Amino acid sequence: MDTPVLKKKLGLKERYAAMTRGLHWDTTYQPMDKVFPYDKYEGIKIHDWDKWEDPFRLTMDAYWKYQGEKEKKLYAVIDAFAQNNGQLGVTDARYINALKVFLTGVTPLEYNAHRLFAHVGRQFTGTGARVACQMQSIDELRHYQTETHALSHYNKYFNGMHSPKHMNDRVWYLSVPKSYFEDACTSGPFEFLTAVSFSFEYLLTNLLFVPFMSGAAHNGDMSTVTFGFSAQSDESRHMTLGIECLKFMLEQDPDNVPIVQGWIDKWFWRGYRLLSIVAMMQDYMLPKRVMSWREGWEMYIEQNGESLFRDLARYGIRKPKGWVQACEGKNHISHQTYAVFYSYGAAAAFHTWVPEEEEMAWLSEKYPETFEKYYLPRWNYWREQAKNGNRFYQKTLPMLCQTCQIPMIFTEPGDATKIAYRESDYQGDKYHFCSDHCKEIFDNEPEKYVQAWLPVHQIYQGNCFKPGVDPTKEGFDPLLAVFDYYNFKVGRDNLDFEGSEDQKNFAAWRGDSVQGAKK
Amino acid sequence: MSNVFIVFQDNDDSRPIIEAILADNAQAQATYPTGLVKIDAPGSLVVRRETIEELIGRPFDLQQIHVNLVTISGHIDEDDDQLSLKWNN
Ligand SMILES: [Fe+2]
Numbered sequence: 001m002d003t004p005v006l007k008k009k010l011g012l013k014e015r016y017a018a019m020t021r022g023l024h025w026d027t028t029y030q031p032m033d034k035v036f037p038y039d040k041y042e043g044i045k046i047h048d049w050d051k052w053e054d055p056f057r058l059t060m061d062a063y064w065k066y067q068g069e070k071e072k073k074l075y076a077v078i079d080a081f082a083q084n085n086g087q088l089g090v091t092d093a094r095y096i097n098a099l100k101v102f103l104t105g106v107t108p109l110e111y112n113a114h115r116l117f118a119h120v121g122r123q124f125t126g127t128g129a130r131v132a133c134q135m136q137s138i139d140e141l142r143h144y145q146t147e148t149h150a151l152s153h154y155n156k157y158f159n160g161m162h163s164p165k166h167m168n169d170r171v172w173y174l175s176v177p178k179s180y181f182e183d184a185c186t187s188g189p190f191e192f193l194t195a196v197s198f199s200f201e202y203l204l205t206n207l208l209f210v211p212f213m214s215g216a217a218h219n220g221d222m223s224t225v226t227f228g229f230s231a232q233s234d235e236s237r238h239m240t241l242g243i244e245c246l247k248f249m250l251e252q253d254p255d256n257v258p259i260v261q262g263w264i265d266k267w268f269w270r271g272y273r274l275l276s277i278v279a280m281m282q283d284y285m286l287p288k289r290v291m292s293w294r295e296g297w298e299m300y301i302e303q304n305g306e307s308l309f310r311d312l313a314r315y316g317i318r319k320p321k322g323w324v325q326a327c328e329g330k331n332h333i334s335h336q337t338y339a340v341f342y343s344y345g346a347a348a349a350f351h352t353w354v355p356e357e358e359e360m361a362w363l364s365e366k367y368p369e370t371f372e373k374y375y376l377p378r379w380n381y382w383r384e385q386a387k388n389g390n391r392f393y394q395k396t397l398p399m400l401c402q403t404c405q406i407p408m409i410f411t412e413p414g415d416a417t418k419i420a421y422r423e424s425d426y427q428g429d430k431y432h433f434c435s436d437h438c439k440e441i442f443d444n445e446p447e448k449y450v451q452a453w454l455p456v457h458q459i460y461q462g463n464c465f466k467p468g469v470d471p472t473k474e475g476f477d478p479l480l481a482v483f484d485y486y487n488f489k490v491g492r493d494n495l496d497f498e499g500s501e502d503q504k505n506f507a508a509w510r511g512d513s514v515q516g517a518k519k
Numbered sequence: 520m521s522n523v524f525i526v527f528q529d530n531d532d533s534r535p536i537i538e539a540i541l542a543d544n545a546q547a548q549a550t551y552p553t554g555l556v557k558i559d560a561p562g563s564l565v566v567r568r569e570t571i572e573e574l575i576g577r578p579f580d581l582q583q584i585h586v587n588l589v590t591i592s593g594h595i596d597e598d599d600d601q602l603s604l605k606w607n608n
């Protein structure tokens with residue numbers, strides 16, 4: 001006799017156990033260590049993978065359901081934005097340049113993150129970690145796609161957005177984010193999670209996705225704010241993966257503590273350097289300001305980081321080595337970074353400009369100790385020069401830091417008038433660094449960082465020209481050949497915003513009827 | 520004591536969740552950066568399913584909050600009835 005069995009629906013914890021941990025088995029034909037060969041060589045000791053916690057306990061079925069909802073919401077907005085010519089509603093066309101930086105600098109990282117999470121999602125011995133990484137891998141692919149879809153609308157109207165992936169693989173300033181990820185990708189799986197999930201996602205990513213996306217909303221960019229928050233809604237899970245992985249390593253064996261501390265020191269500094277470009281976007285590239293870089297840093301890093309590291313102290317973990325210096329940098333790095341892009345404005349695929357009078361006043365107010373003292377005089381000088389038809393463009397190539405790949409632009413701790421230079425000797429060669437911390441990262445793994453693909457070195461070695469280009473030919477212009485290799489449209493993508501095609505088009509489109517806009 | 524925080528998109532879906540959090544956590548404070556609602560609370564914070572259900576008058580699956588969640592701080596624990604955030608210090 002068949003009596004239907006009425007089973008109570010499983011609770012979240014049981015459902016998670018059944019649909020995640022329950023999918024795992026120990027292999028018998030081959031030893032487990034041969035099936036999962038990559039999660040031991042870093043020296044991290046794991047005794048019991050069952051202790052891995054996934055506090056959201058999200059199972060795959062629920063994951064698809066909620067991700068599907070997010071996508072529907074997002075694409076409704078992207079469509080509405082395109083149909084309503086939303087690009088004409090942004091504050092002014094200077095704002096678009098922040099999107100160009102985002103598309104070429106950040107979006108390709110999403111794709112790299114997708115690849116790497118797929119890799120570690122296969123390689124961890126523990127199922128909890130594998131499932132969390134697999135979900136994140138799909139999230140990152142989604143971020144790559146949705147950012148590309150959303151921003152492709154701007155590409156119809158504005159210059160410099162036509163080949164983000166190509167540029168990310170070649171352009172000098174884009175080697176900064178690219179090298180950060182490739183450094184993480186070429187680490188072991190535990191270091192990778194410490195680099196990307198903990199240092200980047202947990203500690204630092206709030207600064208990119210929260211104040212910057214609020215800024216997009218403030219500047220009338222409904223499309224970007226929507227993909228930003230949609231991506232960020234996955235971020236809570238990613239951050240959780242980061243902190244849980246960190247706690248798991250620390251709880252499993254005391255021998256793990258010094259290894260993890262070393263990674264925190266390294267990746268906090270790498271991430272901090274990477275974010276200098278976000279600092280610049282926040283302070284200089286949003287025509288309508290929401291929050292200064294410094295305020296964001298205080299809210300999301302100082303306050304929150306204090307709480308976090310007080311909490312981790314019970315494992316014997318202290319704040320990252322570069323903490324104090326990074327906190328001092330909150331008053332400087334946006335100004336120093338934007339000044340470099342302004343002066344290298346001929347060699348970038350986005351426009352720069354001298355801040356307007358009221359923008360300078362805002363910067364003075366937000367940076368009372370530093371802006372007027374160190375940075376305003378230079379802007380006044382450059383503005384004067386530009387007015388006299390002498391807009392300053394740097395024509396030589398900069399020396400780069402071997403570790404972070406940023407030009408030597410940052411100043412000495414405690415002295416913002418003096419550029420910091422450090423160097424190390426390794427196997428008969430000299431290597432240069434922007435800071436003590438970048439030098440220390442190199443000194444710990446010189447065999448890795450001597451392999452860095454430094455754009456300036458590559459240009460000088462003749463590796464950044466298109467195939468078939470003959471540098472010995474009469475009238476050869478090396479810089480133009482490099483821009484051609486980058487796929488820059490010289491005169492359209494680069495140079496000052498003042499006088500640019502973007503500026504003229506936007507003014508015409510807004511002045512004329514919307515009918516006048518051409519694709 | 521350290522603050523924990525939770526941030527949602529400022530939209531209609533989030534409204535009952537915010538209301539529930541403010542009702543259940545006497546010390547929680549909401550601020551509204553453009554596009555967002557950020558709730559800070561000293562030490563810990565809890566999001567209760569029942570409170571949300573009372574406000575909206577229908578069943579609510581707590582995992583639904585993932586759709587509008589923007590960021591969080593603190594250690595998380597979630598089951599069918601509540602999601603909690605706390606610092607152990
Ligand atoms: Fe992402």
Ligand SMILES: [Fe+2]
Pocket residue numbers: 273401402403404405406433434435438
């Ligand atoms: Fe550096």
